[in-house]
Amino acid sequence: MQSATVRTALSATQIIASLAKTEGWKLHGDGADLAIEKTYKFENFLKTMAFVNAIAYLAEQQDHHPELLLTYSTCSVRFNTHDVQGVSRSDFECAALVDALYAPAGRSA
Numbered sequence: 065m066q067s068a069t070v071r072t073a074l075s076a077t078q079i080i081a082s083l084a085k086t087e088g089w090k091l092h093g094d095g096a097d098l099a100i101e102k103t104y105k106f107e108n109f110l111k112t113m114a115f116v117n118a119i120a121y122l123a124e125q126q127d128h129h130p131e132l133l134l135t136y137s138t139c140s141v142r143f144n145t146h147d148v149q150g151v152s153r154s155d156f157e158c159a160a161l162v163d164a165l166y167a168p169a170g171r172s173a
């Protein structure tokens with residue numbers, strides 16, 4: 065469960081500094097819809113779906129739910145924090161947890 069302090073909106077400077085420490089995460093959208101996003105690649109649809117299901121479990125565990133966009137071999141993951149209408153530390157913490165899920169779910173290369 066995320067604490068209230070990690071769901072404080074980050075400033076633009078804090079977001080840029082946090083993004084710089086990630087691999088492949090970028091900004092998406094603007095204003096209240098501002099989010100961080102990353103696209104993961106897979107060998108096939110079953111591996112893509114295994115990743116999505118692992119994310120579903122993680123999202124429930126963290127009480128923090130991403131927007132997901134699927135194709136046969138890709139999954140785009142987008143986090144923002146509804147409660148603060150922006151990006152918070154929770155988004156970056158969940159981004160790191162999703163990165164950690166990637167290898168076991170079967171990356172494509």
Ligand SMILES: C[C@H](O)[C@H](O)[C@H]1CNC2=NC(N)=NC(=O)C2=N1
Nearest residue numbers: 127128129130143144145146147
């Ligand atoms: C009541 C519940 O804790 C909140 O609605 C949670 C659920 N999942 C969430 N997910 C995301 N991405 N942002 C939130 O602010 C959020 N809030």
